[in-house]
Amino acid sequence: MKPATRNLLILGVCIVALGGVLAALMLTGGTTEASTTASSSQDIALLNREEAEVASIEVTNTNGVFTIVPSEEQPEDSAAGTSSAVLSSESTESASAVSSESEPEIHFTIQELEGLPQDSYAVKTAAQGGWQLFATKKIGTVSNLTDFGLSTPQATVKVTFKNGDTYGYEIGNASVEDSTAYYVRGQTGEDIYVASVPMAYLQDKTGFLSRQVLDFSSLKADAAAPFRKLVLSGTAVAEPITLQQGEGTLYLMTEPKRMEADSETVTSLTDLLSYLTAGGVEALHPDADALREYGLENPANVVQMTTADGTEYTLKAGAEKDGNRMVMLDGVDIVYRIMDDSLIPWTSLTEPFDVQSKVLLTRNVEAVQTLSIELDSSETYRWNVTRTKDEEKPTDDTTYYNYTVADASGTTKDYTAFTNLYQVLTSETVLEDAGDTEPTGTPLFRAVVEYYDGALTNTLEFYPDGERNCVVVLDDVVRGSVPRGDIDTLQEALEGAVQ
Numbered sequence: 001m002k003p004a005t006r007n008l009l010i011l012g013v014c015i016v017a018l019g020g021v022l023a024a025l026m027l028t029g030g031t032t033e034a035s036t037t038a039s040s041s042q043d044i045a046l047l048n049r050e051e052a053e054v055a056s057i058e059v060t061n062t063n064g065v066f067t068i069v070p071s072e073e074q075p076e077d078s079a080a081g082t083s084s085a086v087l088s089s090e091s092t093e094s095a096s097a098v099s100s101e102s103e104p105e106i107h108f109t110i111q112e113l114e115g116l117p118q119d120s121y122a123v124k125t126a127a128q129g130g131w132q133l134f135a136t137k138k139i140g141t142v143s144n145l146t147d148f149g150l151s152t153p154q155a156t157v158k159v160t161f162k163n164g165d166t167y168g169y170e171i172g173n174a175s176v177e178d179s180t181a182y183y184v185r186g187q188t189g190e191d192i193y194v195a196s197v198p199m200a201y202l203q204d205k206t207g208f209l210s211r212q213v214l215d216f217s218s219l220k221a222d223a224a225a226p227f228r229k230l231v232l233s234g235t236a237v238a239e240p241i242t243l244q245q246g247e248g249t250l251y252l253m254t255e256p257k258r259m260e261a262d263s264e265t266v267t268s269l270t271d272l273l274s275y276l277t278a279g280g281v282e283a284l285h286p287d288a289d290a291l292r293e294y295g296l297e298n299p300a301n302v303v304q305m306t307t308a309d310g311t312e313y314t315l316k317a318g319a320e321k322d323g324n325r326m327v328m329l330d331g332v333d334i335v336y337r338i339m340d341d342s343l344i345p346w347t348s349l350t351e352p353f354d355v356q357s358k359v360l361l362t363r364n365v366e367a368v369q370t371l372s373i374e375l376d377s378s379e380t381y382r383w384n385v386t387r388t389k390d391e392e393k394p395t396d397d398t399t400y401y402n403y404t405v406a407d408a409s410g411t412t413k414d415y416t417a418f419t420n421l422y423q424v425l426t427s428e429t430v431l432e433d434a435g436d437t438e439p440t441g442t443p444l445f446r447a448v449v450e451y452y453d454g455a456l457t458n459t460l461e462f463y464p465d466g467e468r469n470c471v472v473v474l475d476d477v478v479r480g481s482v483p484r485g486d487i488d489t490l491q492e493a494l495e496g497a498v499q
Contacts, residue, residue: 046186046193047133047159047167051106055162057130059201061155066205068127071109075118079332080313081215110208116284116334117210126200126208130159133169135193136181148183148192149173155201156187171197206281213329213336214276214315216307226274229306234316236300237350253355257477260357268345273305273315278336282326285333294326294335295319301347317347353433353480360460360474361426365419366401367451373494374446381498382408383418387452413497421497424490425449425460430472430480439463439471439478444487462487 057068108127110118145151149172158168168187175181175194184195200207216226230251232241242255243266251261283290291297295318305313314330317338324337325347340347349355366387373381387401405418425447443461450457462470465481472479 043134049131053161054130055160058158063204067111068108069111071107074107074120075109077210078212078215079117079329118208119210126198129198135195137194139192141190209281211278213278216274231304234300234302262357272345278338280337282337283335358429360428365422369452370450372448377442417497421493424493432481434471434478434481
C-alpha cells in the first residue's frame, strides 16, 4: 500500500473515532465525569411499596415498642375541642362530593395510644418509613457490625403488608458522613446502607401524643364567647367561683357573690382556655401514687368548663416541677407539663375579688334620670334629669337628647356641674378586698341612681372601716375597700353640684 493511501485510511479511522466520542459526550451531558456523578447520586430503593399496602409497622427501640396501623379516621389532635380530625373529615366529605373518583385519604394511628390525642402529622410522617426506604449509599458487607451500631441496633422495624409480605430492617448509628442519615441493614441481608429514617423510630411512643390540650378556637369564632359557664375551684381557691356568660362577651360572677366580672381578667382566662398547648408529656396512664406525686389527687386549681355547644370539661393543675405545672384533663389519661407562668390567667384567680369587676357604677351620665345623695343620713340632696328629643339632629340610627337638671325643689341647676359629680361617682373603683368585713352603723355616703329605659336602680354606700378605710356596698353586696379620703373627693364634687 502506498504511503499516501495508508495515511488517508488512518485519518479516516481517527475521524470516525472522534465522531463516536463526540456523540457519547453529547448523550451523557458533555463529560464522562458528569455521568459518573449522576450514577452515584441515584438513590437505592430498599423498600418501595404503596401506602395502601401497609397493614402494620412495628418499631422496637430502647424505649419500648409501638405499632403504626391504618385507621379509618384520623386520630384526635386535641385532648378537648375541635381537632383537625374533624376538620379533615369535613374536608374529605366535601372533596368526595366534588369527585367520587378521587382516592380516599389513608390515616394512621399508634395502636398503643388508641383513644388518646395524637399528632397526626408526626404519625403520618413516621408511617412513610413503612412503605418507602431509600439509601443514598451502599457500604456492603462488613466484618465488624459494632462500628456501625448494628450489633445492638438502636431500633428494629418490621413492616407487614396486607398480602402477607413482610420486610424488616435494623437502624444503627448515625452516618459519619451525614448526621441526618443512619446505617441500616435488612434483617435478611448482609449489606449495610446509608439511609434517612424517621427520627420517631428512635424515640418513645409518647412523642406521638399531641401537645394540644384544649382547642376551642372554632367555638370562639362562631360564638360571642366560647364558654357558657366556668367554675373555678381547687385547694388554692378559697371557695368555688362561678362565672356565667352574660350579654355578648361579658361574664357575671354568680357564686359566691353576684356581680359583674372584670372583663380583662375573664378575657385573659377564656383566651387561655380556648387554646392551651403543653410543653410536653410528663406521664402516661398515671396510677394513684403518680397522681399524688404530681399533685393531681387534690389539685390546687380546677376549672370546669361548659362550652358554647353545651359540652363539659374539667381541667386540673397540680404540683410545680422545674417551672412547670402538672396538668390533666378529665377523661384523658395523660399528665402534661405546662409552663407555670403561662397558666397565671387561670391559677392566679383564687379569691372572688380576683375575678370581680372593680368598677362600681357603669352607666353613662346620659342614662341617669335621678340621683339622690345622703351624707351621714342627715343631709339629703336630689337631682332630677329631664331629657327632650333633639329635633335638629338626624335620628336615623341614634336618638339625640337635650338634658336639663333640677334639684328637689325644682330649681334648675348647672348640668355640667351635675355631670362632674356623676363622673366622680363612676370613677370610684375598689382597690382591696374587704374580706369578711360586714358594714355596720350608717353609711358616710350613700348614692341612689335611677336610670331611663327601665334599667335597675343602683344603690352605692360607703361605710366606715376603721380610721382609714371604707367598706363599699353596691346593691346590698360588699364590693371591697377604698381609702377614706375618697369620701372627701366625693363631697367636694357634691359641693360643686349643689351651688
